[in-house]
Amino acid sequence: MLTAELGIWSSREARDLVEQRAPGGLVRLGRRHRGWRQADLGRRIGCSPSTVSRLEGSRRVTDMDLLRAAADAVGVPSPLLAAACGFTSSAPRTATRVAPDASRDAEEDPMRRRTLLAAAGTAVPASLLLAVDDALAGTPAPSGNAARPDARLARARRMFDAGQHTALLRDLPGLLGDAHDAARSRTDLDHARLSACYTLATQILVKIGRYDRARITADRATTYASLSGSPLAGAAAARELAIVLRHQDQAAAAQRLVLDAAADVEATGLRTDAQAAAYAQMLCTTSYTAARSGDRGQALAMIEEARRAARRLPAMPPDSRLFRISPAAVDLYAVGVHWALGDAGAALEAGRGLRADLFPTAERKSRMHTDLARAWWQWGKPEQTAQELLAAMRVSPGEVRDRPAIREMVDSLRSRHPHAAGVRELALAVGS
Template identity: 35%
Template sequence: MTQTQLGRACGYSASAISRVEAGALRPAEQALLRIAQALDLPLDAIGLGRPATLARDVTLDQEDAMLRRQLLVAGMAAAGVSVLPSASAAAARPDASARIVGALYESEPSAPMSLQQLKASLASARAHFAAARYQNLGDFLPGLLGSAHATREALSGRSREEAHACVARAWVLATELALKAHSDVAWPAADRALAAAQASGDPVVHGEAARVLAITMRRSGRPVAAVDLLRRTADSLSRGQGDVPGAVAATLLMTAAYTAACGQRRGAALDLMAGAEEAVDRLTSARFLPGSPLFTVDATSAQVDLYWIGVHTALGTPDEGVPYAARIAPDQLSTTERRARYGTDCARMWHRLGAHRKTFTLLRFIEQVAPEEVRRPALRALTADLLYAPVTVPGVRELAARTGVV
């Protein structure tokens, strides 16, 4: 749900919703009631003192719906509405993606380096992402982007194309970081990634950039266009030679399936997942180790199972995701970031099924394997939802305090 969509639902402009979220505007009581109705917020969470329970999320994108509810509660608290005894503003860490804003309009002054050095620097940034060290990645990216741009401008011919690919992948990481924080920076970062990928002439890098752009499109309420982009790019990669393009195509089909599911297009989502599963099976039979050559994603059977969980949860059939969750051992997933994603998707599945204790157990798992991941806005929103669960779950309030929710 975008600010514009929420504004239409409750009689506010998008800019007014933005001011409410920022704590600069306190809505009147009738407006608060409309906001609560639109977002399925309990009335006591926004200071109206009338206890209610959270309804299940049935939205375009569950993650963004939960985030928008949390933003409104936090913003209303800042505007003077009595909510949870919150210290979230003080406890929350700064948004790591904010460090890349400057790079969008003016690169950090940097000297060119060799392509070998640039690729090594890019690998270091990728390692931060894979290990879910988002603060470190946010600190590292401005310098990397500056060096990548300076290096590209100093080269020509095939070397320049390789530098374009490095620039594209640096912006892919910037987009991934912005998406983790639900930051508007994701749109321009994804656009930069795609432009550099097209200039590189590398179809694999182009596929990686198209994927993050499609996610920003889905987050902005354009799931149909996002699925179309992912399908076309996957088809193009499938016609190429080698297993790496096929692996990237499989990841695009998985992303397209989840996007279709968020748009409640069940038939398309299931068809796309079936296609992704077949593509990964072909890679496995070819004795290809899928995870290693890819940049920020995997094309493994465990990754397919993980996407099945997300697809069924988004479609409103989380019970159908349970068998897939049972098949995954977290250590099958190649990176800390993917293991945290396993915890996130399973937590959402159990939350939709009303299994609050299992949801909490998975949030604790995420906190243990990737402490920065559990502080993401979407996971803080999930923690906040558990505080209003009809069953008290021991340890939730302590987790909420550690992650800046209360």
């Protein structure tokens, strides 16, 4: 069951192993929880039982790649592994806040997040989330759909791009089941496709603020990407896992994960546009993660490097590309970076040349408006905030209705500036 999977890593035994700085002990805990022998784990990660024994019993990390492979295989959450290795603290950290009227993103504040999710719980039917929980509790059954897995995945991506969150969540269990069924072939391509399905699942779960579930799908995306051997699939999975880690107040672990993925992509030589796009995307994610941590120097350096990396990319990337980054998309990331650093003026300046027709999907067009709305709200401009959110609603209502932080911004507008132009219309449209 899903609760058992989560419970083992929040147990006293797991916490003690973290405090003892015993990452191998976490691997042993996960292996025994699955009923595996050391030989069973060894076969999965390509080593002997005696090597597994040494890994589990050692307090000193001598082979980080092997440790990560073993931890992935038995399901050790990345933040827990990082804390046991001494890379991060397992204690929760308080989010940094700037500007009294900034309305920092509620997705980053665990206490407020839980409250907002309860208030916004009707945005997505609970029955769909229960079905997703059932699918994540084990290996989901195939749906029986005769369509090819790649066609199913392409259709699901179109739903995400169109902001059709409810429809995507309805299809998600069957999509995952069919991808698992196809991956019985054990080919690299089918493992990469299964990873892509879990990556997409992570994206939609993050979008609607369900981070605990997203953590499970992100870990699985990473595992299957590793089995595929594809650096691009690995980069996509690592990016989504890093985003989840950031929301779970593990910014340092998130940053290391994305930087490692960027290095793997860079090692390809960036000979194709697909590789260059993946590299630029990793830099954008690194920049935003640094900004959320208050590291201004790295945030600004990375977004500038992303601009350079994106120069050769087409203004309108092809639909089939895994990372549909473009020069305009990097500028949109810059809006978010400056907002996260508390500089609303710089955020609006970065977005001054952006237009909806520069982005290929409804999700990105609407995201442009919500990111600009956050900057206007941070600057204390309720009318401009409302106008951007109304524009986002017209493009993709789900981007406003289903994202807890954006709904919270609408609620704040309604309660604090009820007579500002556009606020009443916005509140009615959102159902706030």
